[in-house]
Amino acid sequence: METTSEELTLKVEDLWVSYYLEGREAFAVRDIYLDVGKGEVVGVVGESGSGKSTLAHAIIGLLPRNSRISKGRILFKGRDITKVKTDQRYLYRGTNIFMIFQDPMSSLNPTMKIRDQLQEAIDVRSGRRGWSVGMWKPPKGDNEEEIVDSLERVGIKRPRVIMEKYPHQLSGGERQRIMIAMAYLLKPSLLIADEPTTALDMITQAQVMRLLSELRENLGLSVLFISHDMVLVGQIADRIVVMYAGKAVEEGKAEEIIESPMHPYTKGLINSIPDGYKNEKRIESIPGSPPNILKLPSGCSFNPRCKLAMEKCISEDPETRVLGGRKVACHLY
């Protein structure tokens, strides 16, 4: 026991999440351990289908109807929130855990003004979540200044004009800024950012990344940053967890993972990034495709794509080993 769970914002232990697909249970997240300390940014990297997004949804309690947490604990500030009844889970969202989604085009309510959607965040933070706050619309509070301030913080010019608009009148970048403004208003302890820049242009991506790092500095919150982009994660995160087929295959300090990856999959991901000019040096790609969670290979899930696969890799799933502050699940170590 290195750290007590009270110092950690989030501690995930032995988490298994499954989907009902084609009449049976298939595991999208398997045996995940994850610690997020106070003020720490943890990056989760993996390709599509690696279970990273499922992990995020499990933590905030927004799994789709056909999936469930089949095993494990999610400790938020020391309390196991998987034990909390479904109709009480909302108490852990918003001011405690908040999440920003991939597609800013659809993550805001199209028939509600930006102002009202931000007002809701203030209502939640001030404990006004019930009927009294209005069924159809949050009441116009005296929080206008606060809303304007939050919009200014995320670099929106003319905030008083923007807040009277509807989402479809804004660009994708602006909408993602609104989501970050929402985080400023909620002041959560943990922010989950699920591929927050994937749907954006490069320049907008950079702006959003900067806003996220400013948000983290200003509020001192913990961040779980989920992305398929190794470099992006490496730039913002303190620690990185690399996921493959629902499992964490490697974990460690961001620079260490980027500079000296251990697991063949992590190496492959880093080597896959184009580097250099045409005809200089071929990048190395990982052969094959990520597995379907309904048809996972035996032993180490990565063995069919691994150049270094041994017989043991096919017969036996590797244990996670701790090697000097790093964790890796590979028979090579």
Next chain:
Amino acid sequence: MSARTVLLSSKTLLAGAVIIVGFIVLAIISALDLKLLTPYDPNKINFALANLPPSTAHLFGTDSEGRDVFTRVLAALPNDVAIPYIIAGASALIGGLVGMISGYVGGLVDEGLMRFTDIFLAFPGILLALAISTILGQTHVAERLYFSMIALIVVNWPIYARLVRSQVLQVRGMPYITLAKAAGLTRWEIMRRHIIPNILSLVIVYITLDMGTIILFYSILAFFGLGAPPPTPELGRMVYDGLTALPGNWWSSVFPALTITLMAVGFSLFGEGLRDYLDPRGGDYVRRANA
């Protein structure tokens, strides 16, 4: 996936199919030889047998003129089963053609055709069909049935035009159409190879869902005497005729009405099941998982 597994995947689909096929079979037998199904003559008036309640001899009872209601229902089936298919088929064909031209040619042609379609679409369909077949049928009583069918096609095709157009537009925007154009395929080739196959299943689902509506519309026309001319029995008309014998003789209108309902329900079930299967946005996988 074979048709059999699709059918068995959903009880709704299966129930609908059984009803639809059952009616088709009954209608065919009735058209070939009514005597195979019932000993009575559907049109023989015998006041001695008038207003008999349902019994083993007269399953649905007899009407106020002593005709066996069950026999009359069976005798009405060939017309009442076949006509909705003809109407749906013709509406889908006409509407489909208009929609396809509109969606694929675009521009002014599209604009013009859609304005035209909108006018028809905004009409109160049943009433317009009633008016058309009443007025044209006044002087041509024998052809009244055809006027009714034409009237129902007139009020029905615009829905298909809209549906097909929106589907064509959706498929036309697909990247694989761009690729086909880049490969040098002609418009007709693209239509045949890519667009028609991709919209067909949806149009078929729509037709099955629409069949129920057409059955209802037609039965309302028949209710007002605009169906097949006498002496051919008509389910809708039987309901109307039975009204005069109320409240005593309820069976001579209730059973024909029930038959129409069952026919429409069959298509509703089948169409609903088919739609669920092809477009399971209600989270169909959950049901399959829990089963």
Next chain:
Amino acid sequence: MGLAKLIGKRVAGALLVIFGELVLVFFLVNVAAPNPASIWAGPEASPEQIQIITQLYHLNSPWYIQFLYYVKNFFTGNWGISPLYQTPVIQLVEEYLPVTLELAVISLILKLIIEIPLGVLSGLKPNGFLDNAIRIIYTVTRSVPPFFVALGLLLVLAYDVHAFPASYPVDPILALKEPKFEIYDPFNGKYYPFWFFDNMPILNALLVGDFSAFASALDHAILPALSLTLFGFGGITRLSRNSMIEALNMDYIKTARAKGLRERVVIYRHALRNSLLPTITLSSVIFAGSIQGALVVETIFNYYGMGYYLAQSLLDLDTPSLLAGTVVVTIVVVISNLVADILYSVVDPRVRETV
């Protein structure tokens, strides 16, 4: 901003539809039918009457002249004389239309009140027990012909249980005696009684304050209204179920939950609001369906409204009534579409922009 433009565009579209209906009806009678004069005059008309009619409708002129007269007559309220009632058609429409509109509005309200909650319940837990039960119910009820519903209600509630009267003979005129609404004509400086609301039996009795008339009118309207409610019952349920499911799958619902809103706030303020949008459009379709269903229902209950009047003109070949009635119902339908369109664009900001 966009709203005025949208309304303008929709009104123009509505006028086009009405004009289209006039053209269609004109061609149906004056061009497609072999003997327009006898159609206008009725089947039992004498040669002299036909002579008069031919002159009255300019049936000897070329078709375009006939059409001009036809349009002019329509817009000046000169809709012909019903051979069946021997009364100007416009008077008959004034008398019967409000009765049916009242009935259709009642049944629409009943439908919305019953069907939307059912759809929402169904959509909240798709494929649950409740959802499956509701789906089976609406799959069946959606296919029930109007006469079957009316017949069932008539047999059970009127003849068997005697809970309600089987047919209309309320003193149908009772309410009409005391005009309540008046319209000011600025050209004459006079007030005119306004028939529209006066001819709605329930509303008028209520406004006049005659509670026994009100009770009687209500009593008689319940079965027809219920029949219309049950005709096509489930269309709205089905739609609101599907759009509820769709709305609940949207990312903004996830955002609302991630914010920490209570589930019921998420459902009411975010999911329901958006899922009700398509219902607005469907409501106008349902309303149109009810007015047409009234043809059958009012015939069965002898409820003297537009449906009854049109059904009688169908059966007795009262063509002037039938044609004028068809156009009038079209106008009602077009107006209800218009209202739905405008309502939709008021509720959904996205529509306003795209016009």
Next chain:
Amino acid sequence: MPATYTNLLQVENLEVEFNAGGRIIRAVDGVSLGIGEGETFTVIGESGSGKSTLALAILKLIKIKEGRIIFKGEDITNLKESQMRSIRKEMQIVLQDPYLSLDPRLRVGDIIREPLLPLGEKGEEKVGEVLNLVGLDPGVATRFPHEFSGGQRQRIAIARSLISDPKFIVLDEPTSNLDVSIQAQILNLLLDIQEKRKVSYLLITHNMLVAKYMSDNVAVMYSGKIVERGSAREVIGKPLHPYTMELLNVTPTKGFMERIRKLEFIQEGEVPVKGCRYANRCRFAKEVCRTTEPVLKRVSQDHEVACFLY
């Protein structure tokens, strides 16, 4: 127009306009470029820059307002579709989304064979050949697209583009919907094919790293115009236009966070009607930038830039 090489494809002064609800939008505005045989020319730009429109216009899939397209020395700008048929087999295209670019109702073999259809060829054996070339088993020809992963689908799309032995292939963001490990496979595959078949590519991308890895020559597009053009080493290695620099700065590579923390983003204002289109976002904008539109100016052997700073 400068023509430093004998070009397979020469585009001169191309203009494409759209009518967006009454407003005329010039999506491609006077673009010129040349692609030599066996070369890759990359157009870099963000969404809305007009780069995909340019690609479609070059293949004559959308209406061209002005300009010329010369393919193999022949001016194809005004050819009718019937005359284009023989030329189309020489020009193919691979699109971004492998999930939407294959017709779900057709078998893989039929999809791949489609470009041969207008030529009246069957090409059964060719299907196996191109499938081999893209690293798929020829047996997959009888299967349907939904049975394949994104990467495999993109291989099928590439196989399709190769079946008619084209000299020129447009690659419209071919990897932007793929995972990075699959992207690497596809990029390498494309390079291999270019070596084996000597095809020319017009690559459309927003990713600087991909552009750098794949291209001989590049052009940076902003709001319908080319703002910088030249060899990849020149433009990406020594960027001159402030927009190119901005794009390089926001590319996630080492030191990304430090870079963007220092960057001064000038927010997306309206594109100006007069002067340089980038002026409203440009840190170095001068008076002249707001009044006069800069034209491409040669600054070295393989480098042109449209900016008043040079």
